[in-house]
Amino acid sequence: MITVSGRVQGVGFRPFVHRVATGLGLDGWVLNAGGHVELSVSGSPEELGTLIERLRNGAPSLADVRRVGVGPLLDPLPAPGSGFTVRTSTSGGAPVTSREIPPDAATCEECLGELLDASDRRYRYPFINCTGCGPRATVIEDLPYDRERTVMRQFTLCAPCAAEYGDPGDRLFHAEPIACADCGPQLSWDGLAGEAALHAAVTAVDGGAIVAVKGLGGYQLVCDATNAEAVARLRHRKRRPAKPFAVMARDAETVRRLAHVPRTGHAALTTPARPVVLLTARRRTRIATLVHPGTDTIGLFLPTTGLHHLLLHDLDRPLVVTSGNVSGVPIAIDDTAARSMLADVADGCLSHDRPIRARYDDSVVRPAGRTVLTLRRARGFAPAPLPLPVAATSPIAAAGAQLKHTFALAAGAHAFLGPHAGDLEDADTLAAFETSYADMVRLTGIEPRAVAHDLHPGYLSTQWARSQPSGRRLAVQHHHAHVAACAAEHGVRGPFTGVAYDGLGLGNDGTLWGGEILVADLTRYRRVGRFATAPLPGGEAAVRRPARMALGYLHGAEPLGAPLPPPTLIRLFARRFDPREADVVRVMVERGVNCPRASSAGRLFDAAASLLGLCDDATYEGQAAVALEATAGTLRADALPWRLVRKAGLWVYDPVPTLVALLEGVAGGERVNQLAAAFQRTIAEVTSGLVERAVRAGAPRTVCLSGGCFQNARLLREVKAVLRAQGLRVLVGSAVPVNDGGISYGQAAIAAARLRGE
CATH class of the missing domain: 1.10.357.160 (Tetracycline Repressor; domain 2)
Known part of the structure; x- marks a missing residue:
């Protein structure tokens, strides 16, 4: 028996195993079990060794194999010549630390080729996907990951789709969300369906209208990014006077015409996560000035779904694609609620009948030299797990902060960071957080016995934490959580020097902090400098x-x-x-x-x-x-x-x-x-001076930078340079946001270390 743990469901892993095993002439079976994959295989020692090596090192690009366990067969030995099959999934047997929810993945090149191929039966079908791309976290209702445990169960496969799904030689073999125009979800627009609905939306945007579009993890508001009047109307209606809008471009070449794209920026643009990438805008482009007023930084990203590809293809111009909400309200995911909320914002609604199971906004990243900073961890990244330097001896919930809110669940050696939810300032956002939290608890199987939270009693996250029935509550100082998040991401367990620059956080002395130099580890800290x-x-x-x-x-x-x-x-x-x-x-x-x-x-x-x-x-x-x-x-x-x-x-x-x-x-x-x-x-020089004096007094020479101020790429670059000139090791978060979106991960890392110490 072989057990494979990690991100191995929703990534085409069983079809991959089937191809490898049949290619080696092995007999047996593979199935999803709880949150991992199990294989029962018979063959020669050499063939089995090759299989195990391929499982560890040759898995699909979306997979993340962290453990391959080999044990005795529990079933009778597969008979020679019986072949290799994909068995029906089972729900039991998985430890909570292995129940991972696969993130959504943008349309792959093979699916894009079919989408735009007039001879293909899925030509211009907006919901095209395969084992390597498409919706995952936003459609999953339970694990193990199979069609009947997703919102796609309401769409019965037609004969051609069923044949592809069941054919081991087809690239759509066990692609759970697959469908086509005959059996799958359909677009709708004011009584129109399918291609007619899409044409109506394209015509509206072309004419300067604002259109609400149902995306992967929520509704989005779309307009022509080159139409200054349309952008101005969107700002007025969305009540967002100055914050820059994200712009979706047709392809990487279009992005290069709009902005300067460093190598790290191109790599970020083209990952399966397809985040919004903050880049330096070129001068004299077609983009309306009001898209990013007051800054030469523009957020650009590539199409994430077949529907986005079709909109960009038909309109042939960059589009503003921003969250489907009004400022301060969670992004809409329910069709009825979206129509009500966006009635005064959008001129029309391009919807469809595939439900959105979980709310996921677009992720945002920023290249900073050789580093890519994650500013908003959401669609495409969340809820993939992050490592904990000190494993949690008891399941933990981390409630996060108030702004740019996220929460985390931790068990064993990993923490699952929930998606960005926005600022936790009202009942609607709190309700969205509670719903997302309940779903994550159910899907991961992590039942927290301890809750970590911020010191600030006025945060809704703190009040939520104090209302939980969990037996243990651990208060974590805000800036300690910031620098611990950076340390934990880099696997730092021992003491380090932390530089935490942000807006406001409550200190342990009851005053407001925000410009802090700390000497810390994952259990404690002391303040050695400040503004x-x-x-x-x-x-x-x-x-x-x-x-x-x-x-x-x-x-x-x-x-x-x-x-x-x-x-x-x-x-x-x-x-x-x-x-x-x-x-x-x-x-x-x-x-x-x-x-x-x-x-x-x-x-x-x-x-x-x-x-x-x-x-x-x-x-x-x-x-x-x-x-x-x-x-x-x-x-x-x-x-x-x-x-x-x-x-x-x-x-x-x-x-x-x-x-x-x-x-x-x-x-x-x-x-x-x-x-x-x-x-x-x-x-930058002040920081150098503060850290130099701390190190002279015995502070560690590993420096962790965190806090929202380090979203400023120039400040980050200069601070790193002056500290490295002192011969210091300088770390900054990449997968974990440096802003308050990383607080919950830092809380989880600290809580795990404290519980271990006790």
């Missing part, structure tokens, strides 16, 4: 309005010895605003009214962007930092003045000299792009 604190006038209002954050620094930065800016410079800045607002903020800061203090790198970036006139109001998280990075471009600049001081046993960065230099530069007429570049260089 100076500043008041957030109005709390959340300062997060939404960087101008308030700037005034907070100018009037109330932590006193560390550097003089505050002279009143003349403050007045020069404040005259851009209503005098009443400036006075109110000043009084709030002086009296400490509703002005929580934070040592936040993200809020310092907000303040700098406002001082430079780049962003006074933020309509999406990180907008001010995006503007700073875009303005700096590739300019080289020397650092602005900065200083580190010793306070209460910590090294603290005093940003006042830096901010005064920005104000003086603006007043003196210096170029804003040069000042923006200089500010980011300053933060």
Whole structure:
């Protein structure tokens, strides 16, 4: 008996085994069992050895074989000459750590060839797929992965499809979601079906309309990316005034005409996950300016389904393809709910009758040198497991944070990171999280006995964790989770130095942190450096309005010895605003009214962007930092003045000299792009100084970078360079988001290590 564990269901593994075994002349069978694959095989030792080697090293591209176990036969020995068969799947026998849900995979080249081949019987059939591509996580209802345990069970295979499905020599052998125009899902548009529905949608987009399209993991909103009026209407209706839209292009050559594509970017574009890839836009393209206002970074991706390929083929232009929702609401997956939610956004709806079983938004990545940062882990990546450096002795749920929410389930040596759900701010998003969590628990078989959560009592994720019946709850500090996520991804178990730069997270002292240098391992940490604190006038209002954050620094930065800016410079800045607002903020800061203090790198970036006139109001998280990075471009600049001081046993960065230099530069007429570049260089040198002092005092020479600020590719590049110049080993997350989308994985890694230690 041979047992194969890992990602071996929904990836064409049984057909692969059948081809190899029959090619070697072996007798026996293969089947899906729970979450793994089992084989019973007889043959010569040489043939069996070849089979095992092929199982380990020659599996299909979508598979991830992590263990091949060999044991005695449980059934009678297959009779010589009986042949090799694919048996009916069984549900038992799989350990929870092997029940993996295969992610969705984009249309492969062979299916694309058939889709556009007029002589093929699946010509222009939008739902074409095979064992190597198509829907997986979004259609699976239970494991083991077979058609009857997916939403495709409602579509009875026609005779030709059934013949392909049952033919061991056909590439569609046991391709569970296969169908054709005669037996499979059908498009619909206002009473029209099939090709007529597709033609109606193409005509609408061509005429400047916004169309809701039912995608793999949810509805999407689509319009012509070259039509400025259509893009403007979409922004207004979706209530998304500035955050860039993703653009889908027909092929890689079209992407190259729209953006500069480094080698790592091309590799990311063309993976089966087909994520949105953030690239530097070329000048003077056909793309409407409003697609990515205020930044030269554009998110581009390739078609993920046959339907997308047909839309791009027929329209022959790039399309805005963005989440089918209004801002702050989960992406729609139910047909009735989608029509209701998007009625005032879309001019028409191109739907179909294949249900969406699980909500998966598009994944987003960004090339950063030789590294590809995952900014949103969703369709195509989730819920594939990630390794844990310290195996969990008891099943764990990790509740995640508040923004860019994900959750994780951990058992044994792996953690299953759930898909990006958005910001956990209201009942709708919380309900979507709870539904996704319940599905993952059921599918993976992991029944948590411990729950890890953030320290912040106001997070809905924390409140959810505290409501769970699990016997053990483990509170994990936000920034410890950030740097632990990076360490865990790289297999670091021992002590490391962590650099965590983000917006806000609750510290163990009850104050808000966000610019932290930690010495940590996977069970504990201590703070050895930080950014100076500043008041957030109005709390959340300062997060939404960087101008308030700037005034907070100018009037109330932590006193560390550097003089505050002279009143003349403050007045020069404040005259851009209503005098009443400036006075109110000043009084709030002086009296400490509703002005929580934070040592936040993200809020310092907000303040700098406002001082430079780049962003006074933020309509999406990180907008001010995006503007700073875009303005700096590739300019080289020397650092602005900065200083580190010793306070209460910590090294603290005093940003006042830096901010005064920005104000003086603006007043003196210096170029804003040069000042923006200089500010980011300053933060890199500050980081170098803080880490250098920590290492001098005995901190580990392995440095883990994490936190949303490191989504800034320029900052990341410069910080890595200055730290490596010290001879340090510098790590950053790739598969795990550096932003709060990676918090749940860090929580799971910490909880597993703590439980093991106990």
